[in-house]
Amino acid sequence: MSPLKDQILVVATDLFHTRGINSTGVDTIVAVAGTTKMTLYKYFNSKEELILEVLQKSQQDFQSWLNEKLNLNSKKPAEKIQRFFDYIEEWVNSPEFIGVGFIKASAEFPNEENPIHQLSSQQSREFRQFIGKLANEASIKDADGLALQLSLLFEGAVQAEQMKRGSGAIKYAKKAAKILIDGAIKG
Amino acid sequence: MSPLKDQILVVATDLFHTRGINSTGVDTIVAVAGTTKMTLYKYFNSKEELILEVLQKSQQDFQSWLNEKLNLNSKKPAEKIQRFFDYIEEWVNSPEFIGVGFIKASAEFPNEENPIHQLSSQQSREFRQFIGKLANEASIKDADGLALQLSLLFEGAVQAEQMKRGSGAIKYAKKAAKILIDGAIKG
DNA sequence: TATATACTATACAGTTCTGTATATTTTAAT
DNA sequence: ATTAAAATATACAGAACTGTATAGTATATA
Structure with missing residues (x-):
């Protein structure tokens, strides 16, 4: 697995738990993960898939x-x-x-x-x-x-x-x- | 308690359970309750209060x-x-x-x-x-x-x-x- | 060094959401 | 009937969110 994809998964897991799933936007996820939305949407077709x-x-x-x-x-x-x-x-x-x-x-x-x-x-x-x-x-x-x-x-x-x-x-x-x-x- | 306020509470309770709290907008609540946002915000200062x-x-x-x-x-x-x-x-x-x-x-x-x-x-x-x-x-x-x-x-x-x-x-x-x-x- | 690939930066379209402003209509009390 | 209060209708400001478009930069491989 790509390190970036893994990093996104790790960060998303944490944020979903600490802030809630619906309350966590993809902008926040990529900011914390230190990447961009384009990369996130390269590895995940949608937020639901993530x-x-x-x-x-x-x-x-x-x-x-x-x-x-x-x-x-x-x-x-x-x-x-x-x-x-x-x-x-x-x-x-x-x-x-x-x-x-x-x-x-x-x-x-x-x-x-x-x-x-x-x-x-x-x-x-x-x-x-x-x-x-x-x-x-x-x-x-x-x-x-x-x-x-x-x-x-x-x-x-x-x-x-x-x-x-x-x-x-x-x-x-x-x-x-x-x-x-x-x-x-x-x- | 005003019948309208009660109706809003009843409808909100149902929608929060069936669709989720964050996923339920106040527009949906008032539409189902048969009233308007102005009335909702008369009885509740914010969605959080509701x-x-x-x-x-x-x-x-x-x-x-x-x-x-x-x-x-x-x-x-x-x-x-x-x-x-x-x-x-x-x-x-x-x-x-x-x-x-x-x-x-x-x-x-x-x-x-x-x-x-x-x-x-x-x-x-x-x-x-x-x-x-x-x-x-x-x-x-x-x-x-x-x-x-x-x-x-x-x-x-x-x-x-x-x-x-x-x-x-x-x-x-x-x-x-x-x-x-x-x-x-x-x- | 050339080239494909991965990633970044950024802007933006389109939608949805909360909360308010404004004007009008209905209802109830005197 | 008059007047005050309650409720409606509707538009909108401002923010947030998903997903995409576009252009540029870094990186690795040949």
Whole structure:
């Protein structure tokens, strides 16, 4: 990938989170990125396309990071799902955390026909399915049910953290997750 | 309250939810409400003020509805918190449900200095404190901890429902809430 | 050194948005 | 019926935003 394209994606990701997507103009993006609109529109056909690529890259980066953490530190499937929220906590509490793209994007583009909303919805579903796979591999009976519940705690905690940085919500989400996971493993 | 002002608030609430706040212009609001910009700016000094009033009215209406449900059907404090999510489910599954204002607004206005963000954050906190009061009256030890967890399930489920109408997330949020509440009552 | 490519600089067309100015019409109260 | 208040109709100033057109500059490759 071209360094300039990457720089535009990095800057856009940050600005979309800190100022909002609709409130961030392409002029601001190129000014901060140190380039021009002509270059931006060379790599992205429209602002919508830029938003979609930002969402995809953000989710890919997060998933890669999470996969690495899970595979590096846990071998047994049951361990993985039990440590899942530890890594979520680590990620949310890291200074680089600025929020979750698909949560914010779905709020700014509420129409279910909108491509940005559809991608957001897809990413949320895929993340839930990823948790479901962890639960399934840990031989949990209602794996999908637990996955949905954990995803609610995840999205709720992220939402709380986006609303007030340093809320500490993730700590309690983790505790709740442990109760639900332990109950699901036994049951 | 003037019928026109009320009509503007009703229409704005709907449009903010279905099209997004920043994406909804005042021209659209007055056109749908069947009035003019002059009238809108008579009752609201700015679009920001309109947004703030929409948020306040939405939360007031919801809280009133919820209080009535709780006080009408339950006398014992323990019963109240146990039925809390039943009413949340009823509300989310009702056809009139279009989302939660403070969740969407905080996403569209991420800057913590912004008055709209601040009101959203305040409403989220107050709702959590309301749950905390229910938990406290039910003699639950870590009432605030439980309240935070239930609020995460609430916001997560609402988020999921805003992302995909008819997701069924609230059903599983309710199940998780029951587990957490039962555990907190015993412990 | 010649040439293609990448990038910059800048202006601008066209649209949309907030908020106001101005004049007119409707409604309600005396 | 007269008068004050409420609401409408409409135009517009000024700003912001997306996307493009055009011309010039840097960079790398041959």
